[in-house]
Amino acid sequence: MAIWSVRWSVKQYINFGKNVKIKSTTQILDIAVLPGDGIGPEVMGAALELLNAVHDVCGGPELRCTTYDAGAQFYVKSGVALPEATLAACERSQAMLFGAMGWPDIRNSDGTEIMPQLELRMMFHLYAGVRPIRWFPGLPQVLSDERARGIDFVLIREQTEGLFYARGRGVVENDSVAYDTMQITRAGTARVSEFAFRLAERRKERRKAAELASLVTCVDKANVFTSMAFFRKVFDEVAARHPEIASDHSLVDAMAFSMIKKPWVLDVMVMENMYGDILSDMGAGLIGGLGMAPSGDIGDEHGLFQPVHGTAPDIAGQGKANPCAMFLSAAMMLDWLADRYGELQLEVGARVIGKAVEIALSSGEAVPMEYGGNAGTAELTAAVTGALAEARRRIGS
Numbered sequence: 169m170a171i172w173s174v175r176w177s178v179k180q181y182i183n184f185g186k187n188v189k190i191k192s193t194t195q196i197l198d199i200a201v202l203p204g205d206g207i208g209p210e211v212m213g214a215a216l217e218l219l220n221a222v223h224d225v226c227g228g229p230e231l232r233c234t235t236y237d238a239g240a241q242f243y244v245k246s247g248v249a250l251p252e253a254t255l256a257a258c259e260r261s262q263a264m265l266f267g268a269m270g271w272p273d274i275r276n277s278d279g280t281e282i283m284p285q286l287e288l289r290m291m292f293h294l295y296a297g298v299r300p301i302r303w304f305p306g307l308p309q310v311l312s313d314e315r316a317r318g319i320d321f322v323l324i325r326e327q328t329e330g331l332f333y334a335r336g337r338g339v340v341e342n343d344s345v346a347y348d349t350m351q352i353t354r355a356g357t358a359r360v361s362e363f364a365f366r367l368a369e370r371r372k373e374r375r376k377a378a379e380l381a382s383l384v385t386c387v388d389k390a391n392v393f394t395s396m397a398f399f400r401k402v403f404d405e406v407a408a409r410h411p412e413i414a415s416d417h418s419l420v421d422a423m424a425f426s427m428i429k430k431p432w433v434l435d436v437m438v439m440e441n442m443y444g445d446i447l448s449d450m451g452a453g454l455i456g457g458l459g460m461a462p463s464g465d466i467g468d469e470h471g472l473f474q475p476v477h478g479t480a481p482d483i484a485g486q487g488k489a490n491p492c493a494m495f496l497s498a499a500m501m502l503d504w505l506a507d508r509y510g511e512l513q514l515e516v517g518a519r520v521i522g523k524a525v526e527i528a529l530s531s532g533e534a535v536p537m538e539y540g541g542n543a544g545t546a547e548l549t550a551a552v553t554g555a556l557a558e559a560r561r562r563i564g565s
């Protein structure tokens with residue numbers, strides 16, 4: 169099982185989802201590739217090269233990766249950030265692989281940035297933003313405490329409501345007062361909480377191996393906001409249906425403290441959209457930087473996989489981006505497809521990518537510029553691709 173797995177069994181998935189498209193094996197899986205802006209196309213090019221090499225090493229079904237237009241630069245050329253043809257291709261595809269989108273100078277009329285990723289989350293109901301944060305040999309040890317080598321938690325960000333519900337709905341009255349309204353629904357909170365408990369169930373064995381109990385933590389601000397007290401109430405109702413998994417609560421400010429003070433005890437955390445946006449960048453900081461943090465945006469019918477980082481305008485076009493977050497996001501995609509379509513070789517491919525990243529980074533020969541080394545996108549891609557065969561050998565079949 170992939171170390172930071174977001175997997176659940178196909179059977180569970182069928183029970184859970186509506187209109188689930190399960191195909192037979194020996195199939196071609198269509199992947200809609202959206203490289204986007206800034207470093208998005210750079211890390212995406214690297215990931216496609218890696219996926220090709222993984223197929224050579226691990227076999228399995230063909231992934232037919234087709235690139236589509238979308239993003240801020242495309243908006244400048246065409247007046248549309250997310251064209252209909254791209255949306256239709258995403259709808260048809262078995263998964264979406266996404267680089268990064270947005271650009272500081274390219275704005276909507278209200279001053280907000282062009283961010284098609286937010287539209288995609290809403291349109292395809294990608295309600296669970298799954299963000300694993302795991303330390304492994306080769307990553308810088310940001311915290312001096314030795315126990316920080318055991319950092320291994322998953323942050324789940326609700327992605328279809330919360331404070332981001334306000335996007336496009338905010339008001340400024342008489343140029344003197346502005347409002348953005350948070351939305352928390354029972355259905356939205358319940359489904360993301362259920363997802364968190366299922367994921368904790370899947371992580372039980374690795375928690376046991378680390379001599380830790382499984383734990384789902386509700387991160388909120390229930391002491392101040394009515395919406396957050398409601399979020400906690402619905403979470404508690406879901407927790408009551410999962411007595412085999414321990415649960416607790418943390419105020420978001422206290423969680424920011426815990427993530428620095430003792431992150432090695434954390435397991436699965438679930439929270440509203442904005443808190444997840446902030447804490448996932450902090451989580452990336454614990455393992456060396458945004459170039460190491462992958463994510464999967466999961467819904468009942470679709471999955472989109474993208475690094476946590478944005479377009480990084482400060483380093484775009486210079487070949488300096490660390491592609492590992494994109495690699496690990498591609499691995500999450502393989503893992504998800506493996507469960508969904510019953511293609512076990514894809515699960516092997518996911519594990520091989522994770523191991524190859526670990527081998528490449530721990531060899532010390534390719535140290536990302538992000539944390540002080542000389543290796544840019546090309547060098548890291550060569551190092552990880554070059555480690556695939558050894559990773560496959562270590563993992564077995």
Ligand code: ATP
Nearest residue numbers: 270458459477478479480481482483489490491538
């Ligand atoms: P967004 O708001 O679009 O999510 P962000 O505010 O998280 O973006 P990023 O674009 O991710 O900002 O960049 C934040 C910082 O992290 C920048 O200094 C950037 O250069 C660095 N960074 C982000 N991704 C990478 C990467 N893959 N490799 C190296 N550095 C990166």
